[in-house]
Amino acid sequence: MAEQPSTLRTKRRAETQRAIQAHAVRLFTERGYDATAVTDVAEAAGVSPMTVYRHFPTKEDLVLADQNGILVAERIAASSPERPLVRRIGGALVEGAAALTTGGPGGDPTANKRFLLARLQLMVTTPALRARHLDNHYALQQAIVDALVDEPADPERTFRIQAAAGACLAAMHTALVRWAEDDGRAELPELINQALTAAFGTENA
Structure with missing residues (x-):
């Protein structure tokens, strides 16, 4: 049975969140937290800054969530x-x-x-x-x-x-x-x- 649209959306949302957070933690570790902007994270993850903020309302959430x-x-x-x-x-x-x-x-x-x-x-x-x-x-x-x-x-x-x-x-x-x-x-x-x-x-x- 094919996955329901809502299930697919939830799965894709979770995958996007994980990918963004993984890139954020990597960049913060490599460059320093203060030296890395949210736009840097968005570029590394291949998404827009708006998408990052939709999943992580603050920069701190990229680490803490x-x-x-x-x-x-x-x-x-x-x-x-x-x-x-x-x-x-x-x-x-x-x-x-x-x-x-x-x-x-x-x-x-x-x-x-x-x-x-x-x-x-x-x-x-x-x-x-x-x-x-x-x-x-x-x-x-x-x-x-x-x-x-x-x-x-x-x-x-x-x-x-x-x-x-x-x-x-x-x-x-x-x-x-x-x-x-x-x-x-x-x-x-x-x-x-x-x-x-x-x-x-x-x-x-």
């Missing part, structure tokens, strides 16, 4: 509600990192890992990206809270979830910075698990 919030929320929703909050959240963060490093576009784990590493190294070394990364941190925290909060929401439980999510994300951030600074020598999911274990004293994988 990913599916991690969706991946983590899906894994939290699939986890057992009997597990402690930090185990559910921590396990989802470890699994999400594994998916990003091994199961990304193209099915090439080595290429996916290098692409994620290049993005993280840009985030760590570029002041403008470090500032915007905080926004992504809050967005991921909210995605975690939304995946765990029941309806109607209990303010006390919501507060506990927010606290647990914030603590887990702080541990993950420490692991991400270490991974970027070490040029990806360790396995990222294991490094995140080590950080969570150091913070909470239990394995999350």
